[in-house]
Structures are given as structure tokens and as C-alpha cells.
Amino acid sequence: xxxxxxIATRESYGNALVEVGKLxxxxxxxxxxxxxxxxxxxxxxxxxxxxxxCGIAEANMVGIAAGLSTTGIxxxxxxxxxxxxGRAFEQVRNSVGYPHLNVKIGATHAGVTVGEDGAxxxxxxxxxxxxxxxxxxxxxxxDDIEAKAAVKAAAEYVGPVYxxxxxxxxxxxxxxxxxxxxIGKGICLKEGKDVTIIATGVxxxxxxxxxxxxxxxxxxxxxxxxxxxxxxxxDLVLASxxxxxxxxxxxxxSVIGGLGSAVADVLAETGVxxxxxxxxxxxxxxxxxxxxxxxxxxxxxxxxxxxxKEFLK
Amino acid sequence: MxxxxxxxxxxxxxxxxxxxVHSAKAGHPGGSLSVADIMTYLYFEEMNIDPANPKxxxxxxxxxxxxxxxxxxYSTLANRGYFPVExxxxxxxxxxxxxxxxxxxxTPGVDMSSGSxxxxxxxxCGMALSAKLLGNDYRVxxxxxxxxxxxxQIWEAAMFAGHRKLDNLVVIVDNNGLxxxxxxxxxxxxxxxxxxxxxxxxxxxEIDGHDFKQIADAFKCARETKGMPTAIVAKTTxxxxxxxxxxxxSWHGTAPxxxxxxxxxxxxxxxxx
Numbered sequence: 035x036x037x038x039x040x041i042a043t044r045e046s047y048g049n050a051l052v053e054v055g056k057l058x059x060x061x062x063x064x065x066x067x068x069x070x071x072x073x074x075x076x077x078x079x080x081x082x083x084x085x086x087x088c089g090i091a092e093a094n095m096v097g098i099a100a101g102l103s104t105t106g107i108x109x110x111x112x113x114x115x116x117x118x119x120g121r122a123f124e125q126v127r128n129s130v131g132y133p134h135l136n137v138k139i140g141a142t143h144a145g146v147t148v149g150e151d152g153a154x155x156x157x158x159x160x161x162x163x164x165x166x167x168x169x170x171x172x173x174x175x176x177d178d179i180e181a182k183a184a185v186k187a188a189a190e191y192v193g194p195v196y197x198x199x200x201x202x203x204x205x206x207x208x209x210x211x212x213x214x215x216x217i218g219k220g221i222c223l224k225e226g227k228d229v230t231i232i233a234t235g236v237x238x239x240x241x242x243x244x245x246x247x248x249x250x251x252x253x254x255x256x257x258x259x260x261x262x263x264x265x266x267x268x269d270l271v272l273a274s275x276x277x278x279x280x281x282x283x284x285x286x287x288s289v290i291g292g293l294g295s296a297v298a299d300v301l302a303e304t305g306v307x308x309x310x311x312x313x314x315x316x317x318x319x320x321x322x323x324x325x326x327x328x329x330x331x332x333x334x335x336x337x338x339x340x341x342x343k344e345f346l347k
Numbered sequence: 348m349x350x351x352x353x354x355x356x357x358x359x360x361x362x363x364x365x366x367x368v369h370s371a372k373a374g375h376p377g378g379s380l381s382v383a384d385i386m387t388y389l390y391f392e393e394m395n396i397d398p399a400n401p402k403x404x405x406x407x408x409x410x411x412x413x414x415x416x417x418x419x420x421y422s423t424l425a426n427r428g429y430f431p432v433e434x435x436x437x438x439x440x441x442x443x444x445x446x447x448x449x450x451x452x453x454t455p456g457v458d459m460s461s462g463s464x465x466x467x468x469x470x471x472c473g474m475a476l477s478a479k480l481l482g483n484d485y486r487v488x489x490x491x492x493x494x495x496x497x498x499x500q501i502w503e504a505a506m507f508a509g510h511r512k513l514d515n516l517v518v519i520v521d522n523n524g525l526x527x528x529x530x531x532x533x534x535x536x537x538x539x540x541x542x543x544x545x546x547x548x549x550x551x552x553e554i555d556g557h558d559f560k561q562i563a564d565a566f567k568c569a570r571e572t573k574g575m576p577t578a579i580v581a582k583t584t585x586x587x588x589x590x591x592x593x594x595x596x597s598w599h600g601t602a603p604x605x606x607x608x609x610x611x612x613x614x615x616x617x618x619x620x
Contacts, residue, residue: 105474133451
């Protein structure tokens with residue numbers, strides 16, 4: 035994929051905010067001293083009067099967003115996933131989720147691809163935390179195109195939305211004419227009959243590459259991109275699971291509570307397929323480059339290929 | 348209303364509090380009774396509100412950050428005409444609009460859901476900031492407990508309010524001196540409260556929270572103060588108005604039995620006359 039365009043979804047977030055900001059003057063962006071890193075600085079430059087820096091106080095930022103939203107403003111709260119979903123979990127739950135306020139949370143630097151900063155900043159728990167909140171939409175875009183579409187959809191949707199973006203550049207994979215983003219609708223990227231690989235976020239392109247490698251060994255894998263973890267596209271998951279009988283989930287997140295758990299819930303209730311969860315196996319991350327870490331945690335194409343083969347043995 | 352009328356109205360609010368908590372057999376009477384005079388003044392004198400139109404766009408807003416004193420808010424709203432006073436007896440019961448802690452989606456007149464301590468001033472900051480950003484002139488009142496200000500988020504919000512010069516925001520601290528585990532200065536002292544808010548660039552007013560003249564003057568001063576938010580530190584008595592509840596930490600979260608209820612209601616007939 036040497037000639038593929040690569041863009042970090044946090045860049046997409048910043049750029050998309052400017053686009054939706056042009057269309058709707060009720061859109062405001064809140065930051066906690068990380069506008070440069072979350073790429074909301076792009077919005078700040080375009081609309082300085084609609085950018086609110088709350089300082090290093092994420093709990094307060096979420097509360098301010100809640101208050102703003104009661105007056106018709108649409109706040110996009112931005113920070114690293116660790117702080118937006120982790121530090122401010124209870125504020126998101128009680129000040130945003132319980133009153134079902136129209137607050138959007140743009141969480142960047144999710145997962146191990148944060149890289150060199152290491153475990154303290156590599157949030158592998160945010161999907162689990164956010165999907166337990168009733169009424170919360172949880173979106174994990176796989177590339178630039180999907181990330182921009184997600185921001186647009188979140189701006190139009192009325193209610194709380196958590197969006198998870200990455201720090202590291204990822205290949206653009208959704209640049210086709212019939213790409214369509216709809217909250218809660220998964221996308222089948224490759225049809226197959228032997229096994230279903232369900233991936234989210236940065237792992238989607240790795241899953242596609244793994245499917246190519248598997249094909250060389252005669253394994254015909256179906257690849258599904260689940261960009262919305264909640265509400266989960268159960269119909270798509272079940273239809274594919276019934277067809278292949280074998281499901282492998284892949285996510286740059288703990289195997290506890292994330293995409294794998296969401297899919298496992300559906301499969302356990304119906305018993306149509308067995309499942310293997312590829313993800314961060316109940317350990318903390320560490321320093322390294324994004325690529326090294328994806329490899330170490332077996333979340334790259336090689337690791338996924340190996341995992342699928344083991345599962346099918 | 349004159350002072351006597353306000354005192355009577357506040358006691359009507361107190362009767363509603365005691366009735367609701369007695370009926371629920373659970374709830375928080377102590378801190379509800381301590382803040383009743385301030386809430387009565389806000390809803391009957393100070394604020395620009397319309398009980399027939401609880402979502403009026405330019406209304407003044409209250410965030411009850413110490414959400415466990417929901418009975419005080421509910422009783423004030425009911426007495427002000429947002430919903431029938433009889434509904435107070437449904438407090439905390441299955442299917443009620445009057446949840447254990449305030450829920451803005453359920454109860455007419457509740458401007459923000461609250462109850463997990465420390466979060467209300469942030470939401471109030473958001474409302475106040477919105478007025479500044481969109482050119483509205485409503486005012487926002489956040490009501491905190493003195494134990495509650497042990498929560499760090501209160502001070503994150505105070506820093507933000509001072510920084511943003513939110514002069515349409517008033518933070519009221521119901522300084523009744525008691526929290527669940529005892530006296531606030533014994534548990535983990537937040538004193539000096541006034542100096543802390545001053546350090547965060549607030550206009551600070553210290554009052555007797557049961558003296559309507561002082562309450563009125565404080566809100567007037569807050570309205571006239573430009574360029575900085577106001578904190579009103581109100582010295583109050585936990586359980587105010589009910590003889591056996593006054594200054595007793597044990598009445599923080601306990602409901603009166605039938606006998607105690609009768610005494611409480613009799614107490615509230617006498618006071619204010």
C-alpha cells in the first residue's frame with residue numbers, strides 16, 4: 035500500500051469540524067489545552083469566536099458542554115480518549131448521558147497507535163465505557179472519508195455521540211463512489227464464505243490486508259467494517275455469522291467491553307457462530323511506534339491472519 | 348412580597364419538603380430545609396420565569412448542584428405553580444416525575460439534571476457562557492452544598508467562570524456546616540470559603556441565608572456587579588424550621604416517621620408568624 039494516501043482520523047476530525055461549522059453556526063468546539071493535537075486548532079483558526087478552550091480540566095469541559103447544549107448550542111468536546119472517556123466518564127454519564135443532551139465528544143489519540151507516549155495515554159477502554167451509557171452513540175471511523183462523514187452525521191443527529199479518532203495516519207480505504215455512511219449501519223467490504231472478520235477503526239484496513247493474505251491460503255474471508263459500535267448493526271452481524279459460522283473481531287481496544295464484546299453479546303444470544311476476539315488482551319500498552327505496537331499486539335495484517343488461521347484450525 | 352409573606356411562603360415550601368420526604372420514607376430533609384429561604388426568594392422574587400412556560404428561552408436558570416436536596420426544588424416549583432403541590436407525595440416512588448435527584452427530562456421547571464456532587468457549576472457555566480455568546484440576558488444560579496465544594500470540579504468551574512468574567516452567573520453556597528460524616532471542618536475543611544472564591548476572581552457576598560433582607564441585597568449586588576461572577580456564601584442552619592432536625596447531621600438523609608412528621612408540620616405552622 036505504498037502509494038496509498040494516509041491521513042490520521044484526528045486530522046479528518048479537525049477538517050470536518052470546519053465544514054460542519056460553515057453549515058451551522060450553532061456548532062462550537064471545546065478543548066482542554068489540546069487543540070493542536072486534537073486538530074481542532076483548524077476549527078479555531080476558521081471560527082475563533084466559536085472555539086472555547088477550557089484549560090486542562092476535562093470534567094469541567096464536559097459539564098460546560100452540557101450546559102451549552104441546554105441552550106441550543108451544539109458543542110463538540112475534544113480531548114484524548116483517555117481523558118474524554120476516562121477522566122470525565124462520570125460527567126459524560128451523569129451530565130450528558132442521563133439528560134440525553136446534544137453533546138458530541140470527539141476523542142482523539144485512542145488505542146495503542148498513540149505510540150511513543152505509552153500506556154498512560156493509550157486508551158483501550160473508552161469503547162467499553164461509552165457503550166454502557168444508555169442512549170450514547172459510539173462511532174469508530176476507519177479512515178479519513180469515514181471520519182468526516184461521521185462528524186457530519188453526528189452534527190445532524192440529536193443526542194449524545196462519542197467519536198473515536200486515532201493519532202497515526204491510516205490508509206484511505208473508503209474512496210469509492212457508492213460509499214455511504216449511516217449511523218448504526220455496518221459495511222460489508224468483502225464478501226466471503228469461510229470466516230467473518232468484523233473490524234473497526236484503524237484495524238479495518240489491516241483486516242482487508244489479512245483477507246488478501248488468507249485468500250492465498252485458500253481461506254475466503256468476509257470483511258465487515260463496523261464503524262458504529264452502538265447501536266450495533268445486529269442484522270448485518272447475524273447474517274454474516276449465519277453464513278460463515280465463524281466470527282473474528284478486530285479492534286485496537288481491550289477485548290473486554292469493546293467491539294468484540296458487543297458482537298459476542300449478539301452471537302451468544304443467538305448461538306449461530308463461534309467467535310474469537312482479536313484486540314488488546316487485558317494488558318496495558320507501552321512505548322513504541324504505532325506500527326511496532328500494532329504488530330506487537332497482533333493487530334496488524336500479519337497478526338490478524340495468524341489469529342484467523344489459528345481459530346479455523 | 349414583604350418579609351413576612353416570604354417567610355410564610357418559605358414555610359409552605361418547607362412543609363412540602365417534609366411532606367414529600369415523609370411520604371417517600373427517604374430523602375434529604377436537612378439540606379433541603381437549610382436552602383428553602385434562598386430558593387423561595389429566587390423563584391418568587393428574583394428570577395425571570397414563567398411557570399406556564401418552563402422552557403421559555405430567555406428564562407433565568409437554576410442548577411441545583413447539590414441535587415440531593417431535590418425536595419426543596421420540587422416543593423418550590425410546586426408552590427410556584429409548575430405542577431400540583433399534591434404531586435410532592437409521589438417523590439421517589441416508582442413512575443414518579445419527581446425522581447430522587449433532579450431529572451430535567453421528567454420535571455417541569457428543572458433546568459438541569461444533577462445529583463452527582465460537583466458537576467452543577469460547570470453546567471451553569473455553560474448556560475451562562477451561552478448567554479454571553481448568543482447575546483441573551485438571562486442569569487444563571489448554581490446552588491452548592493458546603494460539603495460539596497470538597498469536589499475538585501467545583502474549582503475547575505470557578506476558575507473558568509472567573510476567567511470568562513461570567514457576571515451573569517451566581518454560585519450560592521449553602522453553608523449549613525454539616526455533611527454526612529459530621530461537621531465540614533472536621534471531615535475535610537473547605538474554610539475559608541469566601542477567600543477561596545475571591546482567589547478565583549469572584550465577587551463574594553457573605554450573608555445569613557435565612558434573612559430575606561440580606562438575601563435580597565445579595566442578589567441585587569450580584570445583578571449590579573459587572574465583569575466578574577458572584578458567589579453568595581450563605582450561613583444557614585441544617586434542618587431549619589423543624590425543631591428536632593436543626594443542626595443535626597443525622598437528618599441529612601433520613602425521613603421522619605409519622606410522629607416526627609406531625610411535630611415537624613406543627614413547628615412549621617408556628618415559625619414565620
